[in-house]
Amino acid sequence: MKNTVIKYGLYALLLAAILFALALFIGDGMSYSIQEVFGYSTMALSLVFVYFGIRHFRNNVNDGKVSFGKAFLIGLLISAFAGVGFGIVDYIYTAFINPDFVAEYQTTMLETMKAELPAEEFKVKSEELKQQMADYGSSGFMAALMFITVVMMGIVVSLISALLLQRK
Numbered sequence: 001m002k003n004t005v006i007k008y009g010l011y012a013l014l015l016a017a018i019l020f021a022l023a024l025f026i027g028d029g030m031s032y033s034i035q036e037v038f039g040y041s042t043m044a045l046s047l048v049f050v051y052f053g054i055r056h057f058r059n060n061v062n063d064g065k066v067s068f069g070k071a072f073l074i075g076l077l078i079s080a081f082a083g084v085g086f087g088i089v090d091y092i093y094t095a096f097i098n099p100d101f102v103a104e105y106q107t108t109m110l111e112t113m114k115a116e117l118p119a120e121e122f123k124v125k126s127e128e129l130k131q132q133m134a135d136y137g138s139s140g141f142m143a144a145l146m147f148i149t150v151v152m153m154g155i156v157v158s159l160i161s162a163l164l165l166q167r168k
Helices: 002-026 032-046 048-061 068-097 101-116 119-136 139-165
Strands: none
Touching: 002 032, 002 048, 002 068, 032 048, 032 068, 032 101, 032 139, 048 068, 048 139, 068 101, 068 139, 101 119, 119 139
């Protein structure tokens, strides 16, 4: 199991890092909503190795059998590798490549809210956003949040893959 998790986990990590870096540079200049869709798509694509890792373990390592629990565990561990890949690239981007990302994001969101919300609601929401950015806008926190997001998606992919691939 260990070798399968490491092999497919590294594939997921590398694909995640490459796709996320590609999304950052291709998405430059696109709206944040389009970048968000593109980002979630790259997360989902990198998690394809969860399915292939479980299938490889079942067919090539474990004589055509795998329990739901073991398949789910393999999927979670591979997902964690993908999360690390996204987290690393996110940290590098927000800490070194574009350290002004939080300020740029905040400015864009404030402009959007100002155009869409009534004045009183804008005042409240803008203060909330400013406080959130002050509290959670560090590169380390954003990288951790990216890791958690990928792992949460990986739980769903692992669950579905384990259900599809379990065989006793």
